[in-house]
Amino acid sequence: MDTSRRNFLKGIAAGAAATAVTPSHAAVERPMGDPGRRWGMVVDLRRCIGCQACTVACGTENRTPLGSYRTVVTHYELNDGDRPRRAVLPRLCNHCEEPPCIPVCPVGATFQRADGIVLVDNTRCVGCGYCVQACPYDARFINEETGTADKCTFCMHRVDAGLLPACVETCVGGGRVFGDLMNPESAVSKLIAEHRVDRLNEHAGTEPQVRYIGLDGRLKSKVEGTPSPLRASLKEVVS
Amino acid sequence: MSINRRHFIKGAGAVGALAAFGVGYSHTADRFLKGFLDRGRADDPYAGNAPQPEYRVDPATGRVQLNPAQQVSYTVCMGCTTLCGVRVRVDKATDQVLRVTGNPYHTLSADPHLPYGTPVLESFAGVSRHQERGLDGRATACARGNAVLAKLDSPQRVRVPLKRVGPRGAGLWAPISFEQLVAEVVEGGDLFGEGEVEGLRAIRDPKTPLDPAQPELGPKSNQMVLLTAFNDGRQAFARRFAVNGFGTINFAGHRAYCGLSMRSGYAALLDDWGAQPHLKPDFANAEFLLFIGTSPGNAGNPFKRQGHLIAKGRSRGLKYVVVDPVLTNADNIAADTNSRWLPIRPNTDGALAMGMIRWILEHDAHDSRFLASPNPKAAERAGEASWSNATHLVITEPGADFGRMLRGSDVGLTPKGDDDPFVVADAAGNLHAHTGTDRGELFHRGAVTLTGGRDAAVATSLALLREAAFEHTLAEYADICGIDEVEIADLAREFTSHGKRAAVDTHGGTMGSNGFHAAYAIVMLNALVGNLNHTGGTSAGGGRFKDVAPGPRYNLAAFEGMQKPSGVGLGRNKFPYEKTTEFKRKQAEGRPYPSAAPWFPLSPNMGSEFLPAMLNGYPYAAKALILWSTNPIYGVSGLPQQMAEGMADPKRLPLIVSIDPFINESNQYADYLVPDSVLYESWGWAGAWGGHLTRVNSARWPVVEPRQARTADGQVIEMESFLIAVGKRLGLPGFGPGAIADSDGNTHPLDRAEDYYLRAAANLAFDGKPVPEAEDEEIAATGVTRLVPELKRVLKPEEWRKAAYVYARGGRFEDPEQAYQGEFLGRRFPRAMQIYNQQLALARNSLTGERYRGTPYWQPPVLADGTPLEQAYPPDAWPLRAVSTKSQLQSPHTIGTARLQQIQPANPIGLHREDARRLGIRTGDRIRVVSPGGSVEGIALVRSGIQRGVIGIEHGFGHRELGARLHRLGDTPLPKAVAAGAGVNHNELGCPEPHRPGITFLTDWVVGNVARQGLPVRVERM
Amino acid sequence: MNPELLELTGFAHEPAWLPWAVQYFFLIGLSVGAFLITLPTYVLRRRSDDGTARAALIAALTTGLAAPIALLADLHQPDRFWHFYLYGQHTSWMAWGAFFLPAYAGLLTLYGWLCLRPELAARAGSGGPVGRIDGLLAGSGRRLPGAQRTVGWLTAGAAALVALYTGAEVAVVAARPLWHSALLPVVYLATGVAGGAGLALLFANRAPAATQGLLRWLCVALALTGLTVIAWVLGLGGSGPARALLGLAEHRPLTFGLWLTAGLLVPLALAWFGRAPVAAGLLAIAGAWMWRWEIFMGGQALPKNSAGFYGVHLSPGPEGLLGIVGTLGLWVLIALALTTLLRPTANAQG
């Protein structure tokens, strides 16, 4: 008990010490990205086979705890007239232009880079979970290992190194296309120019920057249907 | 209430409250502590715990800057039988694999794959953001490919040699030394205190017949059986030991329970019952593809490449139809009308295919130019990429000659310098040698006078096919398969309206009791459009360079004293029953048929038949079984329920040795468990199973330190080191000193795996135009550095850097340009497509003595003796049919991989809405599926994406081992894996063959493939 | 459940706000509610103290002091609580709360001290260790009416801000239809007052006058709760929240029904007919808690994108049941301390 009190006081001290340096240091520390770019993704659903390679690659690359996902691919069976069909839907953080997850953060731990990537500073995050509630896409979660908010980073650590996000690198169907939305020559810009693209939960007004080709109307916002009977048993598998 | 009393109560309350507070807030206090001790728990404030990138690439210039702490190695994935080339990212300090994705040089992982000459660092830049090259240059791994790295350090791994203590299957083991292991396996003795056990030395006898009364069964050596799975690049080595060294004929893989029906259908079509080549569509150029009983993108081989090509294709106008009782991810609503699911009744594909054939022939929609060309030259002149025996005449006269092809010698046509030709008729009915004319009549029927004067009725192969197709009306076919007439007609029309840029593919869906005929009928459609070897048509594969072969540098195929096994395999295959002592005896008794169990004269060795055979003791019992990385008791429909007793009884099967990194449903019964390497620890030279149009040889090599124990002389304990040690102790040819001859006639020893695999690399590097020499930079970047000492030791100075060049790229691959030559494919299959297959027509069913028919026709599901399944298992008792669909996520051995199971923890039992309504079942209910052979219990999934009357179960779940059960090594437990036992195994529903003794299960009645599709079942609510 | 659309592979999403949050919103709600009840007596001087205000004050103090600790426990990085003050964000209601809450807690304590000084002084006479402490706390023991009123008003301001932020913080979350209702703060306040009155009833020790007074408060608060929920269901707080609430009720008929009856209607009836005050009080407290549990946990059980609902399971560990017991323990400690320092209410003497 009182060791923790001692530490607690130490913490205050540390905090006070930090205060002196933090404001400036936070400003320079944060990688703000290139304002001349706007990273985004186009998911061409015609080219998604629902293989979940992206889901596994993301978890492996980013060491997310089992049962927490930065991206998932949901599978559906729906009727096209009287014909049953398959639908798959890769979901991830939309790196929204109007991200409701940011203003709610009480400590400014989550922020958006000039290139559009929405990040969490896990050294500042207090793990209050407010942003998790505020994201209309369930794209965030509290990482039980780091005790802080976690989400898709567009693999900024790879993108900044000139590489592609893990999920894009390993996308079997080639459905995940990542690039600079500001550059009209980029693959994403071309796809957007050539196809009708949709976004999830448009009505939420978040201006998501992940776009979909071939998105079925029934999947655009909250899906109404019969949930998978296996979703429940997932808990015991991961815990 | 007195003051003190109140104080007392308060005091007590206070203590309780304090306790509650303390406990309740313990973890908050704990978090506090953690917080102070290590602030910022993640490695990086923003990227969290993600490791540093393996290298950086300048997006502008493409300059690659390596991360010296990591290595990127190109090797092979073992997540399924596709064997994709992958790039494995290793943290050098910890020797941990950080992540795995595709090898851009590899045609199974990238499309198009990189030209072979590309420098390795350039290949790194090619998958980066540099000019967005990484998008089209993407080289991928699927979910399993990404996840299976967990096998390396799996807590379920067997790392040291184990010997059972306690009865077979008890799960109690004791670690033993490698040396003791080898000694006991070879010399035998009273190994388990259960009496004498014959060792391999006593069993090996390539001369003495195992049963003097039935010499045809072969020598005693045949009583050593080696079962394995498939050619993962190491199979040739195991074969060298068992077949060419030990001399047993009983060496088999999983084909009989994988896709033997499809393989045999193609064997009949391509007239090669030995190699059983098979065709795959040229996805990239096809306009229309028809999948009957195979689901590209959901499973299928090559899984990932097909998934990629089908996805790319449908986004660019490729149309395809998937005929399947179950709706899978082969369909995708986003592809709109380019993709289409057509539900069918199980085991009725033959009817659909014959219906299409009927429509095509009725409407002259077949490619007559192709079919009319009676020989390869004529075909070439006609501008065809392949040819067929459609016009060749068949003797249809009842009698001795019935069913065989008419030959030139029969009618006095023997052009000089040519061996006995086939015979074709022209429009006027005059006969010609098939080599003597450019065009034959397609539908000729007539009579000929055979040398000797007898008249014989003859008909062309195509005429016989037409007659077979006309045995039923389109309406009847529609009625059988549940796809209406118009649909069948439309399908046939569509299929024949794209010239040669249409193809049909099939596979696991035909694994039923009538699977062979279904498959032959289905693949026949390819012949009717003559698409073989044609761009946008079908290909028999791109082939491979010479590696484990009589190669340019070393001969790894043949050796001094090499054995040629003889006799009958336990599968009673590749051998006619009519040549057996049993037949002669029964003939003498006047009832030559039935044989005691079915014989399969046309089939290769069948792993599925071996286990029951050695326990049933027919055709003979075995004395030793080596199970190497195979799991028939999980994978064969009907075995899980039936094997326990026999396998556990040392009297019926005295010695079982397993070489395997894990304990599965089959090797749980082993007497000895020999550890084996996994994935990226193994040596090997893998190829592509199909769907590749260019040559592929994939290098398997240890890119990390193998995790298992080592022998006294420092070799990693794995299949190779074990078999070498056993081989040398037995003094088998092909092992030890002088086992490997080089092209200069000198010999070299085979004492360790490297002696073999590195020399194969040399062959590969020098095959055709030798490859360049590897530079130090790419050797270092790819971690091939770890091989250099052995490369130098084993290979010649002029060889090692070339071999290193091959390893640095993960194998040797032909450039994509080689795939096509104008309208034709670069690699062409030479033989004639068999519209009528004589070998098939001359074979007999060993239970009835009946001859099989030489063309496809509608054959309903049956028992091995031809009894209709419906009769054996009447529908009123068994109203539903269970089919198995591969899990898109799992393969049969990836269970317990947490990153996969957190996506789909188990497999539900699918059934159609209307059936569910009738049975009062709702999604999420627990239900029981009962078959004549067993039952399973699971969670119901009520869907509309499944054929009415069908129960659909995904394969890969419902394990009893591989982490589902606790084993003990001495007193340390081998822990269980995450939900490894979750879900159900469809094979526990496998049905026995009624009125046949011993362990039996449904098979195809011609070729013996395991029947896992269309099992008669009923469903009960729980 | 739409049979035309079947989810074959779906993923569960763990709640980010654990039962701790429920505990915090419960305690702070009760505190603010109870505090309001003290105003007429201690600040407005409308009525002489018949015990109502005193009981309410004790209720407000005990819950008001326990609440912040519960809040801390809901953070996954409690040691970083000071970040709230280092990196405040004006856009975040939670950030504002970080200032409102301590202000309220501090002022409330001061207010309580001012109101109870005379009592402490009186108790100081009784000697014994407790008496000595009382003496220290009481100081001169003289009433300071001016200070009491000023601080009272300030505390009232802080209480209003707390009530506002706790309501708004949740109500602004557009991503959760169940929460995104303008009526949510009202129900929070109403149930808070009900719970506060309920708790006060326990401290009132059956003193008739106080009991009557508190039951009146209870009646009004519960009635207000009922009316607001009706308005909610009628869509006056938006159609989304209305649908969400009905959906929740349909998905969790038992727990929701339990709240509606045992947490709202029964105590309302009891209060109305002035029966079983203690039972009424306990039920009102339970009601305040159940409502928050339904809203927080139920709200997080409602998938944002997926079909159906996520299972909400109350884990036995500190993340769940233990945590709840823990906060309860903390509250009991504070309550015991306070009641030890204070004289039992006049009429229940001896």
Ligand SMILES: Nc1nc2c(c(=O)[nH]1)N[C@H]1C(S)=C(S)[C@@H](COP(=O)(O)OP(=O)(O)OC[C@H]3O[C@@H](n4cnc5c(=O)[nH]c(N)nc54)[C@H](O)[C@@H]3O)O[C@H]1N2
């Ligand atoms: N009901 C039903 N049954 C089926 C199928 C189906 O779809 N439905 N599919 C069938 C098909 S197509 C096939 S091919 C067979 C496959 O069945 P098999 O080829 O017999 O066996 P597998 O389960 O693929 O794997 C064999 C064993 O290899 C070991 N192993 C796993 N990883 C490694 C490794 O990295 N290295 C080494 N050395 N060993 C390893 C494990 O012990 C595993 O059990 O199953 C068939 N059975």
Ligand SMILES: Nc1nc2c(c(=O)[nH]1)N[C@H]1C(S)=C(S)[C@@H](COP(=O)(O)OP(=O)(O)OC[C@H]3O[C@@H](n4cnc5c(=O)[nH]c(N)nc54)[C@H](O)[C@@H]3O)O[C@H]1N2
């Ligand atoms: N994801 C994944 N991919 C794999 C594998 C894996 O384990 N997992 N294994 C690899 C191996 S070893 C192989 S052999 C291939 C096999 O690849 P496939 O043959 O494509 O897969 P299967 O699931 O065996 O069978 C194909 C389809 O047949 C359907 N089917 C069942 N009964 C019938 C029937 O009576 N008629 C028709 N028309 N269809 C029927 C099943 O529903 C299934 O969708 O896949 C390879 N790729």
Ligand code: SF4
């Ligand atoms: S998707 Fe959610 S987490 Fe991502 S930016 Fe938008 S609101 Fe924030």
Ligand code: SF4
């Ligand atoms: S969890 Fe972290 S990032 Fe999210 S709102 Fe709270 S402090 Fe901000």
Ligand code: SF4
């Ligand atoms: S971009 Fe990176 S973090 Fe985001 S989903 Fe893909 S892999 Fe995961």
Ligand code: SF4
């Ligand atoms: S990897 Fe690509 S194809 Fe596979 S599920 Fe993810 S997005 Fe779809």
Ligand code: SF4
């Ligand atoms: S398809 Fe099979 S071999 Fe290829 S990556 Fe996936 S699991 Fe590995």
Ligand SMILES: [Mo]
């Ligand atoms: Mo297979």
